[in-house]
Structure formats: C-alpha cells, structure tokens
Amino acid sequence: MKYDTLILGGGPAGYSAAIYAARYNMKCAVIAREPGGVMNEAYKVENYPGFKSIVGIELMDKIRDHVKYLGVDVKEEEIIKVIKDKGIFKVKTNKSEYESRTIIIVLGAEHRKLNVPGEKELEKRGISYCYTCDGAFYKNKKVIVVGGGDAASQAVLLLASYNNEVNLLYRSVIRAEPYYQEQFKKLKNVKLVKGEIARINGKNKVESIVLKDGKEIKIDGVFVEIGSEPNLKLFKNFNLELENGYIKVDKYMRTSVDGVFAAGDITNIVFRQAITAAGDGSIAAWSVYKYLKR
Numbered sequence: 346m347k348y349d350t351l352i353l354g355g356g357p358a359g360y361s362a363a364i365y366a367a368r369y370n371m372k373c374a375v376i377a378r379e380p381g382g383v384m385n386e387a388y389k390v391e392n393y394p395g396f397k398s399i400v401g402i403e404l405m406d407k408i409r410d411h412v413k414y415l416g417v418d419v420k421e422e423e424i425i426k427v428i429k430d431k432g433i434f435k436v437k438t439n440k441s442e443y444e445s446r447t448i449i450i451v452l453g454a455e456h457r458k459l460n461v462p463g464e465k466e467l468e469k470r471g472i473s474y475c476y477t478c479d480g481a482f483y484k485n486k487k488v489i490v491v492g493g494g495d496a497a498s499q500a501v502l503l504l505a506s507y508n509n510e511v512n513l514l515y516r517s518v519i520r521a522e523p524y525y526q527e528q529f530k531k532l533k534n535v536k537l538v539k540g541e542i543a544r545i546n547g548k549n550k551v552e553s554i555v556l557k558d559g560k561e562i563k564i565d566g567v568f569v570e571i572g573s574e575p576n577l578k579l580f581k582n583f584n585l586e587l588e589n590g591y592i593k594v595d596k597y598m599r600t601s602v603d604g605v606f607a608a609g610d611i612t613n614i615v616f617r618q619a620i621t622a623a624g625d626g627s628i629a630a631w632s633v634y635k636y637l638k639r
Contacts, residue, residue: 347444348372350606350633351436353424353579354451356382357619358609360408361626362449367415369634374418376438381405382453383475383610384619390478393619401478404619424452427579434604446637449629450592450600450607452576454617459491459569463545471551472567476500477618481507483566489514489554491542492570498525500570505532512562514538538562575611588613598629606633 350366352359355377366373379385385402393404413419422438436443456474458464464472473479484507490500493515502525505511511534519526529535540556545567553563575591586593586601591613598606608625610617
C-alpha cells in the first residue's frame, strides 16, 4: 500500500503528526518499534497540558488511542531500511515493506548512558535521564547530577530548588556557561565533585555510587546529563544536512532532502520537551500536506 506520508517514530512528535495528517485526510501510518518513545521512561509527567499528573506511558497510550480513533495505521514494527527510489520512499521493517510519497522522521534521540554496573538494573528506580520530568519527585533528597555541560548545570539549579542536597559530578572540567556556574556556586546545597562513576549500588532502588578512586557516596537519585545521540543510522545514505549532529530543519520542519520532513528530538530544536515535540509534529504534517498539494 502506498501512503501519502509515513511517520517514522511513535513519540509525541510522531503521534501529533499522525493526528494532523489524518485531519488533512492524508493516508498515513506510524511505524515504531516502541510506540511512545522516551516518554515511556517518565515515571510521572506533570508539565503536559490537560494532565495534572500522569505516568509517561499512560499519557502516550492515551495519545495513541486518539491516533487510532482517527483511523491511522499504527505499526509496532522495527524499521530496518529506508531508501528513496525514483521519488518514492520505501521502508522495510521486520514484518513488511511500505511505500510513501513523503516521510516524517521522528525517531528522537537516545540519552547517552554511563555504561557502568548497576545502571541498567536500577533504571527508573533512582536513575533518571530527564531532570525536568523526574526532578520534582526527589524533594528533600540527596541526588547527584553527572555531567559538566549546560544541561547538567540546569539540572543542578532545578534540583537545588527542591531543597535537595545536590552533587555535581564532572569528569575533568565544567564546560557550562559561566552564568550557570556562577548561579550554582552561590547555592549552599550544591557540592562539586570531580571524578567518574565506577558503579551504582542498590537492591530495589539506588543507594549509593562508587567512584573510580574507590570513594562511595550515599545517594537517593542519579541524574545523567552527558548528552544525547540522535537516531540517524537509518538515514546515512540520505546525506541530510545536520547541525550539531541533529537533522537541520527550517520553521516548516523541512529538511535538506526533498520529501523528507523531521520533528522532535532528532532535529536541531532548542528545547526538547514532549509539548514542543508535539507542536513540531503538527507543523511537519501541515508542511507535508502543502508539499503534496503543490
């Protein structure tokens, strides 16, 4: 079956694109190995309009139900290959093959992991990769932020506002803007620690971390802010223009390749949140509609 557009990814950007594509009466499908994306990792979401507090995976289930209600095909399949042949996009998955006149790339970006013992076992049980999602749940706790850039510094400032005892663990130098450094250095509940994590300890939740020099620090939560990596490996042959490693898009979510649109965390946006991704997804669908009506 040939679609007007194939939406590659199933997070907020992808589902929003699907909703608007359906409203524009376009034949579309969402293809995602794990519908919901990184939003599924959020223990609770309290910054998405309409929900005072909701588990991330529950929010995405509700949005997916909305998408299905509109008649959009949702394929829970792994994308293996994407090519463009004579103006038609061909997407191969682990179950089938699809063709489309356009594609919207919304595969997001994956948080870089520490890759230390205990990290995988204690993920979602004291280890977080989203301080804006989970920070409020650690009020009056002792936490550690891993990283030395702007994101790590912003995490420190937010977490410190919850009356936490906050440790900023950096490997060599703090690379954050001087403004951020000046701000958190004024805070009495922030401590700077130089070193690297060797392992994370805990049975049912995080209890402590051990540094490579052998020092152990008792801790309630670990916030990892060492960057992210966009999921671009499927599109290496497209020669998409990038900006800082992310797909460069204009205000219409158009990429440098004809017929290819992108939205969400895989793009060069400045604020990576579910609500902004959803907005970008709707713009991408509108742009596809205009593109096909040329």
